[in-house]
Amino acid sequence: MISGLPMAVPEPGLPPRVRIHEVGPRDGLQNEKAVVPVEVKAEFIRRLAAAGLGTVEATSFVHPKWVPQLADAERLLPLLDGVAARLPVLVPNARGLERARALGAREVAVFGSATESFAKANLNRTVDESLEMFAPVVAEAREAGLAVRGYLSMCFGDPWEGAVPLEQVVRVARRLLDLGCGELSLGDTIGVATPGHVTALLTALNEAGVETGRLAVHFHDTYGQALANTLAALRHGVTTVDASAGGLGGCPYAKSATGNLATEDLVWMLDGLGIDTGVDLGLLTATSVWMAEHLGRPSPSRTVRALSPQES
Known part of the structure; x- marks a missing residue:
């Protein structure tokens, strides 16, 4: 079993700090x-915040018919009073925004597609x-x-559709930003x-004309490229990276999408580069082990397995 933290060896030109946008709970x-009890979700979010994650995407106000796992959004948010983190929520439409605002949400997100096939699906x-x-929705x-x-x-x-032309992505990205989105997360949905x-x-x-400071990256690890892709983005100046504790996730509408970049794997790399995240890797790992026990299977995160005897 490996213990401790990696030796910090900074690479010139990389940002001194990275904000991790934790997406595990959503x-x-x-x-x-299997539906995870709302009390477990709330505890998951509290533990992630206690580990130092300053942004934890809590849930989605999508219609329960489409994503039954997140049908408890109205019950979840009131359980998060006092959590010391930003708690953005996904709102697919005007009704979702109305529901989120009624519960006091201060940050929301919309979810678009660069391709016609996925937009339809x-x-x-x-x-x-x-x-x-x-x-x-964005205007309101x-x-x-x-x-x-x-x-x-x-x-x-x-x-x-296969490979997506750069100009196609740029066109839709510009339109989302022009609508008024302050930040745009670029998703590699199938990795x-x-x-x-x-x-x-x-x-x-x-x-x-899109400034790098308005961009975040969201990589899936289907072919083991998520960390390499993240490093490429950091070298370009990106300072916001989406990740999911324990490597949880996929996409219900893209069956070839495997798990998100594991937050622990990201933090291990960033710690090794001397980049500040504010995240306590030990607390984060313990949180993912705890959640894996609730889900009844080991975490796919390599770092979680290396740091946790019960996961190895």
């Missing part, structure tokens, strides 16, 4: 077949129709003083990106 759990709309749906949220994040899925590859592809997309977005 994106990580949404694909679980996930939202039952074309890309343009989905953007039209988001426009009043901003008018109410809420921070708005945009997710853009299928930025690198689509299970039906097919490679470092050169990441750099090319970030460069294309910059050339289209």
Whole structure:
């Protein structure tokens, strides 16, 4: 068993601090077949915040018919009073925003697609129709003083359409930002990106007038490329990285999507690069072991397994 932390050896040119946008309670759990009790979800979020994660995406206000795992959003948020973290929530439409605002949510996100096939599968709309749906949601949220994040899925590859042209991603990304999203998370939903592809997309977005500071990255580890892709993004200047505690997650509408980048694996790499995250890796690992016990299976995170005897 490996113990402790990696030796910190900084790489010149990398950001001194990275904000981890923890998505485990929402994106990580949404694909679980067995419903996780709301009290367990609340404790999961409290433990993640206690481990130093300053942003924990709590839930989604999607219709319960589509994602039964998150049907308890109204019950969950009141259980999180006093949690010392930002607690953004996903709102798919105007009704979702109304429900979130009624519970005092201060940060929301909308979830778009760079491809027509996934827009149809996930939202039952074309890309343009989905953007039209988001426009009043983003406008109302901003008018109410809420921070708005945009997710853009299928930025690198689509299970039906194959490789996604850079210009196609840039076009939809620009439109989401123009709607008023303050931050845009670029999703490699099926995990097919490679470092050169990441750099090319970030460069294309910059050339289209998108500042790197408004971008986050969201990688899945289907082909073991998530950390390499993250490092490419860091070298480009990205400072916000999405990750899921214990490597939980996938995508219910893209069956080839495996788990998200594990937060522990990300923190191990960032600690080794001397990059500050504010996260206590020991507490985070213990949290993922605890959640894995509730889910009845070991964590897929390599770091969790290396640091935890019961996971090895």
